[in-house]
Amino acid sequence: MKPTSLAILTSSALFSMCFSAPSFADVDYHVDINQPVHHLAQVSVSFPNTTSSQLTVNLPVWRTGRYQVLPVADGVRLFSAADSNGNALPWTRTASGEWTIDLAKPTAVNITYQLHANELADRLRHIDDSHAYLDASGVLMYSPEFRQQPVNVDLSVPKGWQSFSGMDKGPTPHSFKAANYDVLVDSPIETGINxxxxxxxxxxxxxxxxxxxxxxxxxxxxxxxxxxxxxxxxxxxxxxxxxxxxxxxxxxxxxxxxxxxxxxxxxxxxxxxxxxxxxxxxxxxxxxxxxxxWNVKAYRPEGLVPYDYQNENMSELLWVAEGSTSYFQKQLLLRAGIITAKEFFKDLSQRVVLNQQNPGRDTQSVAEASLGQWSSTWGDYAVNHSVNIYSEGYLASMALDFSVLQDSDLAHSYRDVHKALYQNYKIPMGYNVEDIQNILTTLTGKDYQPWWQEFVNQPFSLDFDQLLSQAGLMTTYGDNPKTKVDTGMSLSGLHNDLILATVAKNGPAWQAGLSAGDELVAVNGLKVTADGFTKRFDDFTPGDKVKLTVFSNDRLKDVNILLAEQPKGTLSITAVEQPSAAQKAFFKAWLGIEWPFNAEGKWVKTDDKA
Structure with a gap:
């Protein structure tokens, strides 16, 4: 006898009610590093009893700290699933980092898989006969259903290895425990001979x-x-x-x-x-x-809270997460006495030069760069039309710091913005653009929307001498600055070839019609070599017209290039003549150290030792 439609509905409703809430128990992980010389381990995961009709398990498609999708699941083979009695369960691979297991009745679920770990450069996972570095995002699968459950991790490792992690220690020397998967995925394990x-x-x-x-x-x-x-x-x-x-x-x-x-x-x-x-x-x-x-792990932009491990986490504020961290890193070393003021300004001067030589700063804003980070590459197009959230974010942070110092009469700085973000927007909260602007207004009494539009939402160009003069500083190439030839192109640096890696937008090579990938053959009819590339152009002066012979798309052609000029020597940051008391006060409010120059504008401390 077939059930009536009402009976079907009732049965379906009861099924749904029974297959709904997860049990509150731990998720247990075991990693057996059984073939370290071949970068292999066997991973098993025990999930608590579930009343769902299906259990989805995932391996993240990216890892925290690197905002790009990676082929993480390519390191997984021999996946299997079983119920609490050890009976095999049917499963389907449903996405790049996703497996769906069918359940006929409520049961605990155990999965196992072989893991290949040889991604040391990605800081994702690496196993050899001396150690294992295990970032859970590349090693340990999770189920969204049990993401907030407590987790235990136990390792089987070769004799003599020591194991360390930011997680709490478990009952054995090679075990750890965490409040949930989010803590686990942000607490890598280093085990081995160390x-x-x-x-x-x-x-x-x-x-x-x-x-x-x-x-x-x-x-x-x-x-x-x-x-x-x-x-x-x-x-x-x-x-x-x-x-x-x-x-x-x-x-x-x-x-x-x-x-x-x-x-x-x-x-x-x-x-x-x-x-x-x-x-x-x-x-x-x-x-x-x-x-x-603090900046990213204790507080971070809304688009990154909570982490979505299976998709891109979009945010226009990655420049704050990364660029501002870069901005503060040398200041912390300076205050700790690990580096000298001379070393600090050497680093800053190098950043100024890189910015001035980057054609992309006229095309892309730091907000757009933040949103594009997930798909960013660093080839010829990127060099000419992009900025980096680290380097450009550093300079945007510096400009914002100087603005806050000036607008608050040195009462506050950009450090206070981050103090407020930590105080008011700790995880699980997230902050947005308006939140930062409100903090800036509170600190300075001024509306920062116009500043944001000029320096964040559109490409910006800094007048470094004007900016640094507030702190009694200036940029210089020395008392008698000289120039040298600028060709506007660079070589790939591979195999001593003469393949053009980059051709700077609107530079001499660009104007002559050259492109990345062209192969340089001769200069003014004479063969040129990779090791003699720079010296050959030293034979000319800015303003000279030179004939280059290149292979372009396998065709030999001649082009005429008009050589430009660029500063010769090293840019340095030093004191303005007779800095004022206001400039010295600004300097100290900015960096937290006393004025490092004497009356003649020379460094008081000239040694490079900390």
Missing amino acids: QHFNFEANGREYDVVFWGEGNYDTQQIVTDLTKISGQASMIWDDYPFERYVYMVHATNGARGATEHLNSTIIQLPRFNFREREDYLRFISTASHEFIHT
């Missing part, structure tokens, strides 16, 4: 873990990290953590860094630590990631 140090600063505990051999000085690094960690009060009035973990990788080439909830991973080639310039790059990165613990 060196471990710890210290305290301002009542907080810190771990420093080194993996890989290199020319680093562990004691110097720990000493400087201690100084950095004590400088948070430069901006904020408290800490969002009780314990923090610095993870340092000395690699065979991989570099980069990523911020996490209460930890960071920093990577440099193993012999790129000793020289002062290399070390400053490392310690500046550490400062950058530490600042991120």
Whole structure:
């Protein structure tokens, strides 16, 4: 006898009621690093009893700190699912990072899969016979149904390995626990053969873990990290953590860094630590990631709250998340006494030069760059028509800082904006453009919508001498500045070839009709080589017309290029003559240190040592 329509409806309603709410229990993860030499592990996940008719499990398609979709799930094979009795469950791959499991009745669900982990450069996952770096976004699947459930992680690792994470420790040396998947995904694990140090600063505990051999000085690094960690009060009035973990990788080439909830991973080639310039790059990165613990991890733009791990998280404020962090990183080092004022201004002068040489600053705003970050590349088109949320965001932050200082008569600075964001918009809240503008108005009494339109919503160009003069500074190429030839093109730098990598918009090569990908053959009829490229053009002066022979789309052609000029030498930032008391006061309010110049405009401290 067939059921009546009412019976069908009643049955369906009861099914829906029964298959609705998840049970409140832990999600358990186990990672068995069973074939480290082949970068392989076996992962198992146990989800609590569910009354749903289907269970969806996901592996994120991006990782926090890198705003680009990645082929994360390509490292997964041999996926399987079983019920609480070990019976196989049918499943379907429904998206790039998604598996859907069919359930005939309420049950706990166990999944297993093989993981390949050899993405060290992406700081996503890496396993070898000496360690494993495990970022959960590239390792551990989750179910949206149980995303807020407590999680436990247990590792099976080779003998002699040590395991560290920002998560709370579990019952065994290689286990951890977290409040939910969001904490787990922002708490990477470093396990392996490593060196471990710890210290305290301002009542907080810190771990420093080194993996890989290199020319680093562990004691110097720990000493400087201690100084950095004590400088948070430069901006904020408290800490969002009780314990923090610095993870340092000395690699065979991989570099980069990523911020996490209460930890960071920093990577440099193993012999790129000793020289002062290399070390400053490392310690500046550490400062950058530490600042991120507040700016991004404790508060972040609305578009990133909560994280959507399966889709792009759009925001026009990524320049605040990243560029402002870059802006503060050297200031923190300066206040900590790790770098000198001379080193600080050397970095700033390099940023000024990069900005002046970037044709894209006339095309793209920092708001547009933020929205485009998810699809950004860095080829010839990007160089000519784009800006970077880090470098351009730094300069937008600096312009905003100077504006707040001026408009508040030095009572407030851009640091106070971030203090207010931390106080008022902690996760799970998110802030938007209006929120920042309201904070700016509160601090200065002025409407910042016009400023925002000029410097954020449209491309901007800074008059650096006008800006820096407020702090008694100016840019200079020396007492007798000289010029040199500008061709407006650069080589790829690969295999000693003469392939043009970039052709600067509206520059000499651009005006002559050259394009990235063209191959330079000769200058004025004479063969040119990659190692002699720069020297060959030193034979000319700005204003000369030169014939270039190139292969363009495999066709040989001649073009005439009119050489332009560019400054010769190194741009530096130094004192204006006879700085006023107001300028010195502005300088101190800006950087928090006393005026570093003497009456003759010379640096009081000229050594490059911290």
